[in-house]
Amino acid sequence: MQPTSSRSKFIAGVAKLLGGNMAVVVVQALQFVLLARVLGVDQFGEIAAANALSAVLIPLSGLGMGNVMLMEVSRDHAAGRLWAGNALALTYLSGVLLVAGGTIAAFYIYKMGVSLWVVAGVLSVELLLSRTVTLAAQYFSALEDFRRSAMATLSVALARLGATAALFSGLVPRTSSVWVLISIVFSAFLAAAYVFKLIRHSGGLSVNIDSIAKRARMGVAFASGIGAKAVYTDADKIMLAHFASAGALGAYASAYRLTTMAFMPVRALLDASAARFFRAGEGGMGGAVALSLKLLRVSVPYGVFVGGSMYLFAPLVPHILGHSFATAPEVLRILCLLPFIQSVHYVLSDALTGAGLQGLRTKIQLLVVVAYIVAGYLAIPAYGWRGAAVVCISAESLLAVMIALAVCWEHRRDQLERDHNR
Structure with a gap:
């Protein structure tokens, strides 16, 4: 009975996660269409350039410790407090450096064709704020708590939709810079909420340098991949x-x-x-x-x-x-x-x-x-x-x-x- 029960639980969990991710697809599709129509192909291209740079740098934010957390907590749920703390600490330490370095790199790569404010703002959202929520989703996924994991992923999409809706409403200027500013505000509130959830669910967060050093090589392998x-x-x-x-x-x-x-x-x-x-x-x-x-x-x-x-x-x-x-x-x-x-x-x-x-x-x-x-x-x-x-x-x-x-x-x-x- 145990394997059948475990399999049924897994299937039910997958169904929840699939349902949550289908909701994410719907929200992302709506946000994508609205943003493209509001900004037009040129300003949308500016956002895309900043997003592409952030996508290349995201794996370096946290140096793969989020994946190490997923592996460790999936095998030992009691390790959540330690590895969630380790992952968050490395994410913010490396993320700040990456935002600064990425903005400087954009100055030379894009040759002023893309606003550096847009680049810095998108990098801050993706490498720090949204990354915090992604870590929470990984934590809950390791526990096979797929409902909370799906909600975390959905909340990131909803924050971006909210920023896009503000532009679409016409209450603020319809520019890429304004969209980035509103995204920062929404994402900051969301990141704070999920840090609180992690603290409450894991019983507090702790950081251990020795455990980070022990898994550093594996983390770098994850980040490199x-x-x-x-x-x-x-x-x-x-x-x-x-x-x-x-x-x-x-x-x-x-x-x-x-x-x-x-x-x-x-x-x-x-x-x-x-x-x-x-x-x-x-x-x-x-x-x-x-x-x-x-x-x-x-x-x-x-x-x-x-x-x-x-x-x-x-x-x-x-x-x-x-x-x-x-x-x-x-x-x-x-x-x-x-x-x-x-x-x-x-x-x-x-x-x-x-x-x-x-x-x-x-x-x-x-x-x-x-x-x-x-x-x-x-x-x-x-x-x-x-x-x-x-x-x-x-x-x-x-x-x-x-x-x-x-x-x-x-x-x-x-x-x-x-x-x-x-």
Whole structure:
């Protein structure tokens, strides 16, 4: 009865998290459409440039300690007080430095084509304030408290929708700078609320330097892997902001954002399964692979269906976002392959992580990053957003193939070792 009860509890939890993430998709879609229509393609491109830079820097905020917290608390719930405190402390220590460094970097990368105030504001929201709420979501996910985890994720989306609604109402100037200012205010209140929730739920927060040092290498491995992923998903936007116009970036970023929102249900499924991957992987690759195969039966058909739907309905995008996004449908018809490709490598990558092979996963991602950056600098200056789209699809495909080969190799090796020890 125990396994059945545990499985039923997990399925119910996943349903809650999926429901919460579908609500996030709806809120994000509404916020995305309203912001695009209010700002237009040029100012939306300015926000996209700042977001792309923040996405590349986010993995460095906390140096992977949020993922260490997820792993430690999923295995020992009593460790929540220590690891939540460690994660928050490192997030704010590193986040402040990253906001300052990122703003200075933007001055040289964007050559004053993007407001430094917008960049600094977006970095503050993403690397500090929203990151705090994300840590809370990871904490509750480690406890398999999917309702609270989903609510934390939804609250971030609602804060951004609130800032966008303020612009849409016409009560404040409709500029990217004003949107950033309102976002900071809303996100600050939200971050404070979730710090209080963490303190109350864990019984207080503590910080231990020795425990941080002990897990520092693992944290850096997590951060490097996530950072590599951020580079091959967002560096194209940074390059476009440097080599092309804000309008071209706005159209490209809007199409990419649609693929990201469409993939949210699979991300929710993987978030719900993160703790289980760590537990399944304690016994080696066999358990992690078995779990990943179950998830692939859901993720792959979904990726094919969503990608096909985006290709068919791509011409509707300018009617929804506004006529300044006229080139977005062509971008979307290239990027519609992403949901299928990502449905494979996200699931298999989590199998490697769950089995304690985060280092291997990170090495593969870093190799893809190198190929991605080289290809991007060759293609994007010459071919603009078309070059960015092709490079994006190629890099994600390369990653999927390499991750799949690594999983097969490690699973085979694990089986041989088990047979030898019998």
